[in-house]
Amino acid sequence: MNAQVPLTRKDFQTDQEVRWCPGCGDYAILAAVQSVFPELGIPREKFAVVSGIGCSSRFPYYMNTFGFHTIHGRAPAVATGLKLARPDLEVWVATGDGDSLSIGGNHTIHMIRRNVGLKVLLFNNKIYGLTKGQYSPTSEIGKKAKSTPFGSVDRPFAPLALALGAGATFVCRSVDVFQPHLKSTLKRVASHKGTAFTEILQNCNIFNDGAWDAIAEKDVRDDHVLFLEHGKPLIFGKAKNKGIRQNGFDIEVVTIGEGATEADLLVHNEQHPSPAYAYMLASMDTRPGFPTPVGVLRAVDAASYEDLVNGQIQQVVSQKGKGDLGKLLRGPETWEVR
Amino acid sequence: MSTAIAPPEAVSGTKREQLLSAVIRFCGDSGDGMQVTGSQFTNTAALFGNDLSTFPDFPAEIRAPQGTLPGVSGFQVNFSSSEVHTPGDAVDVLIAMNPAALKTNIADLRTGGILIVNSDSFTEVDFKKAKITSNPLEDGSLAGYRVFPVDLLKLTKAATKDTGLDAKSVDRSKNFFALGMCYWLFGRSMDGTLRWIDSKFKGQVAEANKLTLRAGYAYCDATEAYQTAAYEVAPARLPAGTYRNLSGNTALAMGLVAAAERCGLPLFLGSYPITPASDILHELSMFKSFGVITFQAEDEIAAVTSAIGASYGGCLATTTTSGPGMALKMEAIGLAIAVELPLVVVDIQRGGPSTGLPTKTEQADLFQAIFGRNSEAPLPVLAPATPGDCFWVALEACRIAVKYMTPVIVLSDGYLANGAEPWKVPSPDELPSFPATFRKDPEGFKPFMRDTATLARPWAVPGTPGLEHRIGGIEKQDVTGNINYEPANHDKMVRLRAAKVAGVVQDIPDVVPAGDPEGDVVIVGWGSTYGSITAALLALRSKGHKVGHVHLRHLNPMPKNVGEVLKRYKKVLVPEINLGQLAFILRGTYLVDAISYSKVEGKPFKQSEIEQKVLEVMK
Numbered sequence: 001m002n003a004q005v006p007l008t009r010k011d012f013q014t015d016q017e018v019r020w021c022p023g024c025g026d027y028a029i030l031a032a033v034q035s036v037f038p039e040l041g042i043p044r045e046k047f048a049v050v051s052g053i054g055c056s057s058r059f060p061y062y063m064n065t066f067g068f069h070t071i072h073g074r075a076p077a078v079a080t081g082l083k084l085a086r087p088d089l090e091v092w093v094a095t096g097d098g099d100s101l102s103i104g105g106n107h108t109i110h111m112i113r114r115n116v117g118l119k120v121l122l123f124n125n126k127i128y129g130l131t132k133g134q135y136s137p138t139s140e141i142g143k144k145a146k147s148t149p150f151g152s153v154d155r156p157f158a159p160l161a162l163a164l165g166a167g168a169t170f171v172c173r174s175v176d177v178f179q180p181h182l183k184s185t186l187k188r189v190a191s192h193k194g195t196a197f198t199e200i201l202q203n204c205n206i207f208n209d210g211a212w213d214a215i216a217e218k219d220v221r222d223d224h225v226l227f228l229e230h231g232k233p234l235i236f237g238k239a240k241n242k243g244i245r246q247n248g249f250d251i252e253v254v255t256i257g258e259g260a261t262e263a264d265l266l267v268h269n270e271q272h273p274s275p276a277y278a279y280m281l282a283s284m285d286t287r288p289g290f291p292t293p294v295g296v297l298r299a300v301d302a303a304s305y306e307d308l309v310n311g312q313i314q315q316v317v318s319q320k321g322k323g324d325l326g327k328l329l330r331g332p333e334t335w336e337v338r
Numbered sequence: 339m340s341t342a343i344a345p346p347e348a349v350s351g352t353k354r355e356q357l358l359s360a361v362i363r364f365c366g367d368s369g370d371g372m373q374v375t376g377s378q379f380t381n382t383a384a385l386f387g388n389d390l391s392t393f394p395d396f397p398a399e400i401r402a403p404q405g406t407l408p409g410v411s412g413f414q415v416n417f418s419s420s421e422v423h424t425p426g427d428a429v430d431v432l433i434a435m436n437p438a439a440l441k442t443n444i445a446d447l448r449t450g451g452i453l454i455v456n457s458d459s460f461t462e463v464d465f466k467k468a469k470i471t472s473n474p475l476e477d478g479s480l481a482g483y484r485v486f487p488v489d490l491l492k493l494t495k496a497a498t499k500d501t502g503l504d505a506k507s508v509d510r511s512k513n514f515f516a517l518g519m520c521y522w523l524f525g526r527s528m529d530g531t532l533r534w535i536d537s538k539f540k541g542q543v544a545e546a547n548k549l550t551l552r553a554g555y556a557y558c559d560a561t562e563a564y565q566t567a568a569y570e571v572a573p574a575r576l577p578a579g580t581y582r583n584l585s586g587n588t589a590l591a592m593g594l595v596a597a598a599e600r601c602g603l604p605l606f607l608g609s610y611p612i613t614p615a616s617d618i619l620h621e622l623s624m625f626k627s628f629g630v631i632t633f634q635a636e637d638e639i640a641a642v643t644s645a646i647g648a649s650y651g652g653c654l655a656t657t658t659t660s661g662p663g664m665a666l667k668m669e670a671i672g673l674a675i676a677v678e679l680p681l682v683v684v685d686i687q688r689g690g691p692s693t694g695l696p697t698k699t700e701q702a703d704l705f706q707a708i709f710g711r712n713s714e715a716p717l718p719v720l721a722p723a724t725p726g727d728c729f730w731v732a733l734e735a736c737r738i739a740v741k742y743m744t745p746v747i748v749l750s751d752g753y754l755a756n757g758a759e760p761w762k763v764p765s766p767d768e769l770p771s772f773p774a775t776f777r778k779d780p781e782g783f784k785p786f787m788r789d790t791a792t793l794a795r796p797w798a799v800p801g802t803p804g805l806e807h808r809i810g811g812i813e814k815q816d817v818t819g820n821i822n823y824e825p826a827n828h829d830k831m832v833r834l835r836a837a838k839v840a841g842v843v844q845d846i847p848d849v850v851p852a853g854d855p856e857g858d859v860v861i862v863g864w865g866s867t868y869g870s871i872t873a874a875l876l877a878l879r880s881k882g883h884k885v886g887h888v889h890l891r892h893l894n895p896m897p898k899n900v901g902e903v904l905k906r907y908k909k910v911l912v913p914e915i916n917l918g919q920l921a922f923i924l925r926g927t928y929l930v931d932a933i934s935y936s937k938v939e940g941k942p943f944k945q946s947e948i949e950q951k952v953l954e955v956m957k
Binding site for chain 2: 014016044047048050060063064065066067068069070074078080081082083084085086088089106107110309310312313316320321322325326328329330331332333334335336338
């Protein structure tokens with residue numbers, strides 16, 4: 001490939017027929033990724049997209065990069081091995097709520113704990129799609145699905161809160177239908193060192209249609225979505241007159257002009273030294289009257305796992321010299337038989 | 339360092355009786371340092387030039403209640419002036435640190451054998467813990483042995499009184515007193531252990547251990563009773579070369595490093611701690627100067643899948659575990675088979691099912707290795723025969739994995755892993771070389787095109803311009819690798835994957851039976867039973883019996899002449915530490931009336947057991 005010719009969206013499309021259901025939110029996510037990758041200035045062969053199992057995990061087949069569709073839940077672990085072996089690659093992980101939070105929950109938290117340099121796209125549709133409609137670990141309590149005809153009684157995970165609990169250095173959220181927002185968020189994801197954990201609210205129009213309507217639908221979204229911008233106050237609402245104010249150890253929704261001014265509001269700081277602030281944002285949407293924050297909740301610098309692992313190897317080599325196989329085979333003590 | 343073999347020094351002018359070989363067993367509480375004591379005696383015997391074989395046998399509990407039966411830990415070494423194949427059926431010298439150790443080990447001491455007991459721990463309290471009602475030192479039950487009661491603790495206290503060491507640390511030194519005594523009994527130099535103590539311990543503790551070791555030696559030298567218990571076991575006549583003492587897990591770790599060097603790739607290990615495989619992780623984590631990446635994963639599944647990711651990225655990738663971990667890895671191994679990436683999976687077998695006997699040996703994962711995955715998922719399976727052979731099998735497994743683009747399973751076991759033997763050190767240039775090649779040329783590239791000779795697909799690692807492609811666990815179209823669900827394509831792919839693994843047979847040597855090339859009985863074995871079978875074979879043939887021995891290193895596929903060789907004998911006997919897994923496969927594959935000989939006690943076979951069984955089937 002000639003490096004002089006800039007890449008386009010088309011360069012990242014494959015000749016494979018896309019087999020998601022018509023109207024699936026995954027199409028919009030694919031389009032956004034395919035339009036962001038060429039803008040990153042990275043040669044196409046340096047991208048590797050790794051996935052697990054589920055609708056979202058078919059993603060690599062449609063990306064004209066290196067791609068690995070692995071097994072259920074294990075994409076973070078496969079990707080960790082790949083990134084350790086090849087820190088030069090841009091390794092993206094495509095996963096779903098069942099894949100990464102249920103069967104692969106352990107790998108997800110440990111990937112985040114280690115801060116492996118992986119870009120994780122969690123397609124959250126709050127349902128099992130590929131197995132035809134069972135409730136998932138992000139389904140709301142009372143979810144009536146194939147396996148819960150009387151409603152689920154499980155409490156759901158808040159994916160970003162879980163990630164923060166595991167020590168995430170970067171968490172963000174966007175929505176399948178928010179194309180410009182999704183693209184700008186993906187660019188932030190691309191530039192983070194360490195695990196960049198992205199929740200993308202995605203509609204499954206077959207098994208959980210409208211799950212995110214309050215956020216995605218144009219006429220109501222402004223009252224339910226809080227667009228986060230670093231250094232800007234937490235304001236939302238159609239009239240831009242609602243905001244989030246700190247109240248002791250808690251937060252509250254206030255209306256500007258009704259006993260509160262813009263100056264009273266919390267100002268978004270994605271680099272807040274305490275993860276508690278981002279945790280509060282990550283779990284806000286589960287509370288009545290509170291909006292769903294989208295954008296970058298937290299972005300702090302920390303050494304990536306692959307840099308630490310490979311740095312240690314380089315350090316040992318520089319101290320002890322390159323390993324000598326003959327010496328290794330002889331071991332600490334030998335004797336001669338003549 | 340290198341030590342030339344010298345004749346044993348006659349330290350005190352004691353007249354020593356010449357023995358061809360001797361079996362010594364140290365046993366005591368799991369906190370008594372029996373593994374250290376046994377290892378030190380072994381190293382000294384190895385450096386002296388004896389051939390040897392060891393059998394460490396310890397409980398799964400780190401510290402079971404002191405003095406109790408479940409807490410007994412043992413280490414047996416057979417050292418000889420001629421070739422040795424097993425740790426020995428009967429013990430010549432038994433060192434028992436407490437009544438529990440005595441009770442659980444005395445049955446293996448040969449009549450007339452030497453028994454050294456720590457009489458300080460033969461009190462009523464100790465008897466109660468060991469669940470015995472009378473003092474064995476007084477009740478006449480030890481009449482058939484040469485018993486030497488020694489107040490180990492008191493003597494150790496006396497030896498270390500000037501070091502200012504606390505009572506607990508003094509207690510921990512007493513194993514060195516016993517070791518010093520054994521060095522005297524066999525006229526051994528203490529130098530190696532003194533050096534080791536200096537490298538391992540500091541200050542007072544090092545001083546106390548050295549004083550205690552010397553005190554044990556001097557005690558025997560000065561005590562008249564021991565003058566009739568002085569022996570000598572001359573060095574063995576091994577083939578000329580440089581030797582070291584080597585255990586199976588260390589050999590395996592070294593083999594993997596050597597393989598990476600010889601194929602020109604960095605080594606990646608994904609592993610999760612599990613007994614008895616963890617030592618391979620420990621060893622490899624020390625080899626960073628070879629560029630080895632060791633990843634202690636969050637679980638067994640991440641251990642294998644991270645290795646698959648590293649293999650995809652172009653590393654020589656491996657994962658190490660034991661039986662329960664194998665069970666967890668199986669879905670991922672199926673993925674490696676489906677995407678056709680090289681991977682070496684090492685299973686250090688232990689007693690099962692489930693948690694089973696974590697520190698004891700077994701050979702019952704053969705079915706799991708060959709058949710343990712969903713659908714048609716064949717892969718090559720290899721097994722080392724001795725601790726030193728673990729090195730060579732690791733190399734061979736890597737060679738096959740890289741050449742055929744396939745996962746390979748290595749079945750070692752707890753006995754090989756912890757057992758040790760003298761190993762002739764090869765020079766790096768003598769090792770097989772198998773440079774890995776990555777596909778670079780985009781022209782005509784398809785991810786599942788195949789080499790006509792090996793049926794291997796190209797290894798096209800991410801980062802190679804023009805080779806962007808997708809792989810995955812879903813069935814692939816032949817050649818293109820695109821998702822494909824067509825019936826005829828699936829049938830073709832299933833057969834191609836099977837043919838590729840079956841084709842490894844072109845690349846492995848035929849079996850050559852040891853002993854008689856035809857005759858009454860052929861003993862067919864695999865893995866760690868090699869030593870016992872070899873010793874039994876030698877004994878049987880020296881008595882004029884027509885017996886052969888086939889030991890399978892390649893269990894899948896098997897060498898192409900196995901079926902023909904087995905038919906040259908009237909009977910086929912298959913001793914295994916399982917309920918007849920290889921026998922079942924031989925019957926199914928070759929329509930041969932293989933007779934299974936099973937023992938599943940967490941211990942290797944004795945030579946005599948196999949000898950007896952051969953005589954029985956010959957009737």
